[in-house]
Amino acid sequence: MKVLKYQQKAVQELVDKSIDLLSLAGQRHTLVFEAPTGAGKTIMASEMLMRLCTELTERADAPCSEVAFMWIAPNKLHEQSYFKMKTFFTETRELHPVVYDDMDHSANGYIHPGEILFVNWESINKDNALMIRDTEQSASLYDLTRRTQIEQEIPLIVIIDEEHMFAGKNAKKSEKVLQNIQPKLEIRISATPITAHPDEKVTVHRQHVIEEQMIKEGVVINPALDFSTPEMSLTQHLVSLALKKRNELAEAYKRLGVNINPLLLIQLPNDGSESMSTEDTSIKDEVTLYLDTIHGINTTNNRLAVWLSGEKVNVDGLEQNDNMTEALLFKQAIALGWDCPRAAVLLIFRKIESFTFGAQTVGRILRMPEQKFYQDDRLNKGYVYTNISQNLVKIEPEDMDYLSTIHTIRRENLCNVSLQSEYCERPAIGRKRLG
Template identity: 55%
Template structure:
């Protein structure tokens, strides 16, 4: 391996800063180590740890003579780092890499040992590694023995530091706080730590100068404009162009006399979800079909490798320079810790509304396979192709929240002393469900009739004149007369406001954009491609899918799409794909936006009136509620939050949780010595705890989902709903209903208390009496858990 000045400079700087912080004493002193992908972060960190050991032993003024290390890494990256260190120190034994099951747990981490830990194995309370058992000590107990019994400071390495933030930031902080390392070395190409004690940075230009990575990245090079509508979908054009670039690179390597088979990486659209979506399956099938029939690239002949959650093939030896595979089809799995320097071209498919891809993904094609640049600059550049159709493209970092599982499941704590509370629920009739019914068709038609009746003047310029002024390639041509007089009349009425003779719908994608692989927003020049009929269907559905968000999703998009195309057919005599072109045409779209928004709002108000009538006659059913055995949360709207005394673990909190809720959770956790457990309730459905109440002067019945159920260690149950003063116009109605509920259901075995509760300074106030509002708290009581 080459000896590189920038690496040695970084190693020396990191060593000096780490030893300095160790000598200062204290805990959780942070060093951020920032270096671009391909710079050799693992190699530099490995040597830094070895140097720290040497420095502590040889410096006469060191506070410590020895130390221990923990290396945290997300997913399976800890295994890769473990093997790297095993190889590096196999002979010298200067450092000893160990896995959790190799550690002598009764002794703690020994001097010079590096304990490699998978982050996902410690960031949940139920995980074995953080729980003491008869057969093993927890990580927390091991680190305590290391620090207190052996007297060793711990240096914690947080590899791919950016992955430890977003949805898991609070949990990261909680784990590190319990371990309390002396120094934290946080490594990333895109670090998130805001105010470290020290920072060391390797600059991209130094890594390029050392010929370790490519000089730049080019987005969609040599894209040829296609303005005619043919049978070739954009996806297939991009596959063809990307494969041609791979073949050019292969020929260039042969000309250099180098045995390297360049690899084309093709990423499926939904990289935020590990599981395959319908869209992913469709694109994957299209890619495989094209590669097989047009290029003779298949899994069977070894030229196609697949790395998907439900399918893996031809992955053995994929990283070798002369491996047979020419194309790798993947989603997200390779974006972390995968090193394949022969990867040269990246094709990124994206969902229609997407405008971003990640530094980590682009970084896969930046390494130089022989750690040198070549005379032919074709080999010194990374090539990215994408179907992103935006004027600006964001290049972002991938953190732990970038990859989403659809759900998070929390489980009831073992041996929980449960409660049994009378709860009510309602089986809503269809009229009360917020769904889009078939009667929306009539509302849409009536709204459209009003629109068409408005005979709009030509204004300053006609549609034809505006098209000519813009230099549109297709000349405006009014549609010919039909035998239907109503259709002719409708066409005449809208002739100056809606273009009906739409021949093509274009997509504009970036063209020849040169950039460095850093967090940034690119402003791009774009090339036009005519959409095929199949692509138009997809774009149309994506457009419609963004409408009617106030209604339940099930069936909504299909109904709006069907009714709108029927409307255009009935009104203008334009059918199927041609009707969708009319809607999608860039100057027509604002008019259809307004038409749909108006019709949907009218329909929503119509349903509200009907639902209110039905609600007044609603009958609630009663059942016994207890803390559920498990609860499933949507990952996109919730996150794991720090809490150890919640009835379900891990504690899952809404991303939009109110400040009073979050502050009350902190208050409950701080008083765990008096609280047996607490439970944050949901806000809908039979599975969540609710009581009946009556709203306002009209007395409309409703369900009140009380925020918190709290069981004290003395057996008392408190039912609290957090508010801020004046935040809920029905707060008094809910509070008074809860007081009546408490009065009727409290027993000697299960005494109840509670009400609306709000924070005032360091106190939490609630009223044991009926209230008229939440602003006058003069006679309210304080909730003191130690006295409850």
């Protein structure tokens, strides 16, 4: 773990508050951990779990000597966290990350002390989900958690990663699952947590992460301008602007002698589904044709990558700083938990409606590729382009100082149009039903 003040401070706070909550009577005490994207939440969580196990065995005020863990994450983020922690604990072997298939499913199976069971949220939040279904052949997840806490008397700590994803339409399902598990402690992790009144909270402030040069010092949102370019559509115009910025940053890295190839992310309209709509397909075809015919960027020469639910091209090694791919076309598959520090420009196609920007939205372009700032200040910022006009863009209040917009300017040689305003009031006597 890199020695960063904010990380060390947050880890110790998490350990201390976890021990305090474990000492309380009852179940389901909540600890919220809020940290901005790019701060290293998974690394801090790994260090915290390891230190917690150590301090429980060493501290005289510890309410117990051992605990078991369950890590719940949405989509396939649990796999990413599992492999990260498996690597993290390879040398120390202080904790043992496992998945459901690794467990003992006999009548004696339970989550052992020091084990971290990684679970995909979508595999347990449905009533007929296989993992929670009672069968004669294997123990359900609820069997394992019950035996762990009641029969073995081992306190269970559930870590809920990207906790904000479990709200809205999933809130009732989330609550039902946690009610069935009844953990001693719930540690809820997110850049934008939604738990209203937790028992305890640990916050990593964005300013401290910026000061350690882990994330960019700001993000510039450049809403699309009204324009009249006969030879270009709005889609092509946006791609042209975003690609021009990517090339500008690439040249800046080159002048500094830094071997980093900045990546342009192009996101298709996101309607909450990974499946391709007619609008998605239309924009995808126009973008790929424009990139290929005008700029010579395509999947054949590896300068373009595609990451869609039914199509993945040139995605291996995409995260490496010197990877030759210049643009990635995606929908929402990579929007959560994907680490690619060289990603520098984001083009978001949305339906033309009001849209609120926050650091969570642009999280994929926040990381500094070498965890340090550069002499060329352009490389210390992220850039976002969108087809939503300036007056429809809203910014989350807490992100006002971090996200900024470029104001529009008038094109030269415009002819003013003057319209005379008139108001005519009809006499009341002339107003009739049919009139």
